Amino acid sequence: EAGVAQSPRYKIIEKRQSVAFWCNPISGHATLYWYQQILGQGPKLLIQFQNNGVVDDSQLPKDRFSAERLKGVDSTLKIQPAKLEDSAVYLCASSSRGGSTGELFFGEGSRLTVL
């Protein structure tokens, strides 16, 4: 079974530029999560999708971050315009069951450096 795929693995941009990250979850997984992991910290949940609907985006900085999950499969996370403090690893995870009963499977992450 293929795992959670993310791209690009690495991205370097200058502040005020835009960037997009892509995630392909495990086939059949209805729930998809995006996390931001700043160096030395644990992952912070940005947004949770159930199929193509948003369940929780309370910690997503909506003035600059946006995310979508078209057709309930792949998802993209966009940052526009980027700030220095957005430098982090962006992790995507998926689960067959939402809420607390499903194991999360994480991708390897997309490392963003904002100069």
Next chain:
Amino acid sequence: GEDVEQSLFLSVREGDSSVINCTYTDSSSTYLYWYKQEPGAGLQLLTYIFSNMDMKQDQRLTVLLNKKDKHLSLRIADTQTGDSAIYFCAEEEFYFGSGTKLNVKP
């Protein structure tokens, strides 16, 4: 549920037991998780415990939960060099600790 705290570092010798501790704040959490992260990789679920349990054992891993003190621990028996990684505790899928870096010396 936003404050999940862990000690930053733990160093043990190969063959010893490791105990990684975590405190959390949200008493309504149903599940508490332990994840392992190796360099350059995503998080891997190690084990989890339901909030109505005190202990769970899974091969070399033992999880202890003290709900009264909101304290969670992970014990790794017979620690190996391959166990060197960062370990995260998490409340549900929402709140993660900052991670404990486990260094296993041969």
